[in-house]
Amino acid sequence: MLNRLSRIEGQVRGIRKMVENDVYCPDILIQVSAVSAALNSFNKVLLAEHLRSCVVDDIKEGKEDEAIDELVRVLQKLMK
Numbered sequence: 799m800l801n802r803l804s805r806i807e808g809q810v811r812g813i814r815k816m817v818e819n820d821v822y823c824p825d826i827l828i829q830v831s832a833v834s835a836a837l838n839s840f841n842k843v844l845l846a847e848h849l850r851s852c853v854v855d856d857i858k859e860g861k862e863d864e865a866i867d868e869l870v871r872v873l874q875k876l877m878k
Contacts, residue, residue: 809833
């Protein structure tokens with residue numbers, strides 16, 4: 799996860815340099831789109847890990863309703 803974030807951070811720094819160097823706007827837009835896709839991919843992996851660990855642990859501890867309610871809230875925020 800940290801490696802993914804480091805790559806995304808590098809992409810954002812690259813976009814900043816592109817803006818500073820007055821690079822052609824469509825080229826910057828393409829890079830911004832790539833960062834958005836990388837963040838979406840990161841979110842999917844993080845959500846899967848959360849389901850496999852935290853949610854499963856809560857269910858095993860008898861906290862099914864709380865785990866599901868929290869998951870629904872998170873998914874609602876992600877789907878805005």
